[in-house]
Amino acid sequence: MIYFLSDAHLGSLAIERGWAHQKKVIDMLEMMSKDAVSIYMLGDMFDFWMEYFIHDKSKRQYSPFFKELRKLNKQGIHLHFFTGNHDLWTFGGLAQMSGAEVHYSPCSIQRYGKTIYLAHGDGILPSDWEEYYPSRVRKKIKRFMRLRAIFNSSTLQFLFRCLPPKIGNKFGYSWAKKSRLKELANPCPFKGEHKEELVLFAKEQEKIGNHRDYYIFGHRHIELDLQITPDSRMMILGDCFQQFTYAKLDKHGNLSMHSYEQ
Template structure:
């Protein structure tokens, strides 16, 4: 991996959930994300979007969900400028199948991935289905990622398919409730438990996830930190790496 110069930063953000709960509120968030991306275009060496860009996304053979043109246009502008953007799928937009790669020149990752810059090792992923517990979702995730199940969903008319997906998205948010508004404690934060298990196998300086919707910078040991990026629904938080250290920030538009 190339080194990061003192004038550059790598930026990380996640969980926009564009489309929810309605068009009007989603549009306000979309404009905030676009404004943020525009503000970092001169300093960004790379940008990582770590899942759940959309509250629902399914790429049919010739169709993608309508809307989000401001964000998609800004991403295209940035990659055309030569800025590398990397995208991870989340549990709400896991059905990405080539549109971002072909139209926006953005690689899309479906599993956590290891990166290294300036001698620092990063483990990056959305975070869904990792760690102990949540067995019901882990079972559903296997179904959702099954190629046959995806094909069966794809033969539904988009009006039916998107309507069904939006229903399950609402149910998912209702199940989460208020748990994304406070720290649950070291033993109850499943991603902290997962990070500790990962560090028993190999060293990482920073383990970075989204999904949790609550910004967290947690010291796992003397040399490793777990960072959760929060969201762009309530917190409007992101992280940056300056070549030496990681920091969490809140976007003030």
């Protein structure tokens, strides 16, 4: 079995009972470990993750999570960690602490006879988005892309890494909290097949001949299972702080979506 999950947003200051949350994510991984060959974490597993040049004691709060990952790794389960837009600032630490392979960009994999496109989902757009969307939406996308460029700037990353962790974290966790509270107050449900960026992207890929059997994304915190062409399907994984949803691919190549109940 291959499992996919995303968006736990561990450590979020907007999520009450952080320990219980982390415990539930660990229990979910433990459940998967019974028959997992690989586990793909598709981004934003942390609400804010930054690796500083100075030792960051606050990372200790995630010890139980890392302990679980190392245990699964020892059992021979392949762990994959995609960076999201909240936890892209890893420079080797995460891989070392978890034993997971870290992916900084989308990738396509072949498993059980299926081709699968995997990505967190932020910054993924159809190529004609500038003509396609009305100006109000275009502005919003542009604002997000500017922020994304700032997050990805190696100069700014270097400078941020020089900060004392206490100061950097204060800034980072409160930015992340704000974005979480904003979303909770004003959730953005599925926009529909003709507006949802990730759907438009996947459809375009199929149209231009980059065929994949499945597309799996995180990022949007919505649960979506959609047939985009007769032989291609996409999923958006939901999240692991409210819905605790995940997907699994069995050895016959069947993909299904589930919700974790304790």
